[in-house]
Amino acid sequence: MNKHATSNLKAEKITGGVATDQRHDSAHKHVSGTAVYIDDMPEPAGTLHGCLGLSAAAHATITSMDLSAVRAASGVVDVLTAKDVPGENDISPTGRHDEPVLADGKVEFFGQPIFCVIAETREQARRATRLAKVEYKELPFVTDIGELDPRKDKLVTPPLTLRRGDAAAAIKAAPRRLKGKMRVGGQEHFYLEGHIAMAIPGEDQDVTIYSSTQHPSEVQHMVSHALGVPSNAITVEIRRMGGGFGGKETQGNQFAALAAIAAKRHHRAVKIRPDRDDDMIATGKRHDFLVDYEVGFDDEGNILGVDFMFAARCGFSSDLSGPVTDRALFHCDNTYFWPAVHAQSAPLYTNTVSNTAFRGFGGPQGMVGAERVIDEVAFAVGKDPLEIRKKNFYGTSDRNITPYHQTVEDNIIQRIVAELEESASYARRRREISAFNANSRFIKRGLALTPVKFGISFTATHYNQAGALVHVYNDGSVHLNHGGTEMGQGLYVKVAQVVAEEFQVDLDQVKITATTTGKVPNTSATAASSGTDLNGMAAQNGARQIKDRLTDFAAEKYQVPRDQVLFLPNRVRIGNQEIAFADLVKQAYMARIQLSAAGFYKTPKIHWNRDKGQGRPFYYFAYGASCSEVSVDTLTGEYVVERTDILHETGRSLNRAIDLGQVEGGFIQGMGWLTTEELWWDDKGRLRTHAPSTYKIPLASDRPKIFNVTLADWPEASEPTIHRSKAVGEPPFPLGMSVLHALSDAVASVADHKICPRLDAPATPERVLMAIERLKGEANA
Template sequence: MSDQKAKVEMDDLVAPTAGLSGGVRSSSKHDSGPKHVAGEAVYIDDIIEPYGTLHLAPGAANIAHGKIKKMDLSKVRSAPGVVCVLTADDVPGVNDVSPAHTHDDPVLPDGIVQFYGQPVFCVAAETRAQARAATKLAEIEYEELPAVLSIDAALEKQQFVAPPHVMKQGDAKSALAKAKHRHAGRMEIGGQDHFYLEGQITFAIPQEDGDVLLHCSTQHPSEVQHNIANVLGRPANAVTVEVRRMGGGFGGKETQASQWAALAAIVAVKTGRPAKFRLDRDDDMVMTGKRHDFIVDYDVGFDDDGRICGLDIQYAANCGFSADLSAAIADRAMFHTDNAYYLGDVEIRSYRCKTNLVSNTAFRGFGGPQGMVAIERIIDEIAMTIGRDPMDVRIANYYGTTDRNTTPYHMLVEDNVLPELTDDIIKASDYRKRRAEIDAFNAQSPVLKKGLSLTPVKFGISFTTTFLNQAGALIHIYQDGSVHLNHGGTEMGQGLFIKVAQVVAEEFQIDLDQIKITATNTGKVPNTSATAASSGADMNGMAARDAAMTIKNRLIEFAAEKYGVAEVLVRFVPGKIIVGDVAELAFADLIKQAYLARVSLSATGYYATPKIHYDRETASGRPFYYFAYGMACSEVLIDTLTGENKVTRVDIIHDVGRSLNPAIDRGQIEGGFIQGMGWLTSEELWWDGKGNLRTHAPSTYKIPACSDRPDDFRLELWSSGRNVEKTIHRSKAVGEPPLMLAISVHRAIADAVASVAGHKVVPNLDTPATPEAVLYAVADVAKRMIEQSGQPVSVAGE
């Protein structure tokens, strides 16, 4: 392309034009925001049901592991309103919806039950109430088998869903042996339920020739499409999946929508009637996977400054009964063992444990939070061991710029901004002064104790499975200048659709209200990746820009030829196109002229993330395109009599690069932080000795309430942020990284607990730090301090 041409290229990431309404970097409102507030946003359960719609309900197992000896469903089939009942024998194609083709996720089990609550049959009836009532009439006889219900039991039996994996750099064993100081410990990290407001749901509508249209609440329409095609024994083009919006996903709808979609599709094709499967909240919590709980064992060596010189760390993840995405999730925990720190000689081992519990799955952060909360606990324990401020130990261990900059997976950290971010947040939060004030408060307060912690986030952006890093888009411009936008990303409330629309508006220099954002549809953009890994705006924004540029370049060429000017003189400015000094056209007028001249006004776009590669055999490469960074300083107050805790203040500075939409990004940071806080403090999952989940409703499972939000919540988007990589308008991903900012809350609670013994005893505080856990940790710290010193500790109630 000659220098005289004005055609835009993908690396031409210029600043947005001033004066454009709704372009990039403007705080345009969420496209569905007014509909959310007014209750007008259409979710799948709001779609008007055609006459004859059937409603589905699952029949669940009441054992954790066993063989189905006899299953008599005659009373179920004859129950009022029942039209059909499905078992494994009714699956026309492949009885498997596993995301990685491990063939261990049956639509319905064929003879073997693997967790308490597993659906073993499915009822389709005229009403949902009739379907649910009919499931209670089944007569099933089991031969119970031994059930593995814990990580330790799985390790003892060497029972895994995927092979163990090792990542290493240098010689950890030798480094530990030479270390001046050494500390070992164990941390138990709890899981987390997604608790999306809209549960799992699919509405299947039969089409001609045995095809089916699925309105499905899924983050991965293409995977649902291909899985359901396999289940039906049909080609992928026989299944169309459409998603306009989800009422939350958080990873819980990345893989686990397929089972419910498959059952709805089978019923629709079998009966020729529309079929809806909407899980009840209790069933949803029992039957769908969660964030993996982990056990972490570690041995760390360090010097007098707290600088790590050797680390041996072992992760054991509770994967549940099937592989799902556990291998990649456990890998991601390993990738984020370092968080912000150069670990030097390190060995990381990971075990992916198979248990007779529901199969765990993706959750915001995808294993990264588990790795990061472990290393932050280790840093705090190092600081306590040598009597240093934890913040100083963190700074001492930060990655360097010219050395000490290689990760345990042998990737260079080239974009580290944490030193600057740290300086900014220490000043903004007044960390040093408040640390002294909190120490003084704790010294004179026997019951209430304060804690303070400042923790960093360095989170890798990209799917660690390389081929997933691709996206497509489709743009039509109609004769009147209105734009139809479609891409492979899904909207789950995070604001992806509005961001991509802003990118297109910026390219064409038109107002946002000229762009129609349409539902994700596998019939428009095929073979897409899940909206996950925080990559939605990065990839789909680039794909949409590629499509827009194709059309824009056609328009430039057309206008230049029509008006006899050089292409470089054709400029798009807000609301119009200037063609040299010859013409000035409204966008719609140029479009009309181009149409009459037979210029194509439709284009597909495509993007594949550059630079990334990873060799899993050697555990080395560049799995991430770049890193997202952030810092959070949290202050908490605990009651040593009850264990209750409250976050009283939080300061956050987060790097979003050059934000596409500051308002959307702020909302994601605030929401992610609160969700992470819930994981680490109140959201406790509990199974009884039979493997039955007892915390399966909001009455027993406690997500954060509005009152849990810190009264003093200070948030800044880092003003110096700019992505060094050529991402869409130099922005950075913001979906997952903010969740890990909440690690500062957990560490602040641990800091408050440690103050009971003057920070001379390392508290054994696991996650979640519920009031019971905090109370036990306080009592344990006091007890161990007495044992060490022989002196009583001043703790209320002791």
């Protein structure tokens, strides 16, 4: 018997509709080890394995490359170099032609792929790679942007300027002003599943590639360029990733292209799964920034004008550095109204791996800059930073124009912060901490409450489109496919909930299927927190087309007006009678009604003129706030997070269980970025933190000892988003800022809160201790 026959035909509600707490669709497979990641797929017989050969110089011309020992090594079938790329040797995602698949005669960072060994086993490929004899003529190189002039030195992509009012004049006219500089570090994604691609050659020019990518369409297009074949020869599929976080938006292209090239050369399947160290060395990370700021303000702490320079370490190529540094500027206001503002970006060329997307996409770096300005002003006027924050928030009807001239129409930050301040007992704990610190010689407590406002939409307007493919089979079961990829964020189950809701069938009637370019073309990356907003809408649109046809069919067949056809849980009411959804579907099929539809959606209202720096790049904003308390050992700089309270909003949530996980996980990831996660290059330009032994992401024992996370139950999206829900992927990430500022607050206590600690990120125990020493020194000076 078909499963749908057991659907409850009398239910008041379907199981698994929108606004219900559904488990991740794959949870039962995750826990039992049966969820299939690409490396778990059975390999076709004769599968070959690739391993990248990496540059051992930061900037050099290759004077000779002797690969004879590599070729002669046991099991080696082929060694690919730049000349073996049959099409274009380029995988630059924005078409700037500045990123070769394999370096050709010149290397621009330590660890750049220069050749690729193809062998019978992965082990053989890895061993052979080390036999290469490459000689370099070294060129001058720079890894640290601190050595560069953001106004003069080489950029990888054009900078952006945002301007509203006359910031210079406002700062000059302000009763008080100050200048400073902040360093905010980068971040390794550390998805638990590293990059991987498996290419299976087909007939003619065809290749199917299983790629751990957030952007299958881009992999498809890149591979087609690299092979010199049309896109219709390439199919890219991904069922799930073991984490992405932006690290698989563009960075999978290289592995997919090389696997595809080798697969076509040898007519065998080829898999490339880099070792963790190679993955961390050869793929991009979050951009680190140097932020120069100047601010004018009054004695009350009202900010009157701000000037920012956001200089970013972009690495050797543009990759996504243009939009990333743009988004940093888009968030240099965070939740604050800057009456006059001038903000510039400097996407600097460096001899490091090309930095890329990472959850927040530059936004968090911009916000950290804004919060530093707030701290500076608070210390200058001798007030609690929270007071300065609240004083400078965007208004709801005035003081609501952003530096990019978009009006903030949906501001709810005052209420979010007020509720959190109350629930976290901020004022009481502020007093308790002062008393504690007065009596504690070595251990100092710190407290901070920081807000978040995050803009939702791709700033590249054309990315704000999505497609879906919905089939209803003649037994009433539903097949769902869309352009979004599943990397753990729960996109698949949320979109399935939308479709179940639309058809009014139980969630288990909706089959979620792997994302593939063969079903939905020309998709956007699953990024910018947009996965559910875009694909949910596209899937809803697809389902509605079918539903419309079913409605028309039922109205005609049963001779009732269209408005008397109602989709009820697992059944349809037609006039006075109810029939099972599956039965109506069967009747429609027999009557030759099309039961498949391609859904489509494009975000309305948005536009952006980059040359003018004006427009409405964001459809809406998402808001939240967090409050953290820390203890710091002033002898060593070690610290623990004693407590964190979070109030975050996701509009009218499609699935609060999933959203809560995004908020908790986003906060911890953001905290890690600002505390223990440090990227460190040595004087040869080598990244030395390229494995979990040296690069430290948070552990369970780094969580706040007390961790209260609440999703606000009152907001809903001001715009007609999918069921009035809001994006939740990136917005919680900058909640981690409260930990940085709590640490800063604890540090400030050693100088009686008279000096702004200027604590840079990541605030490792070392940076904390050095800041303490500096403040003690300045206080005694």
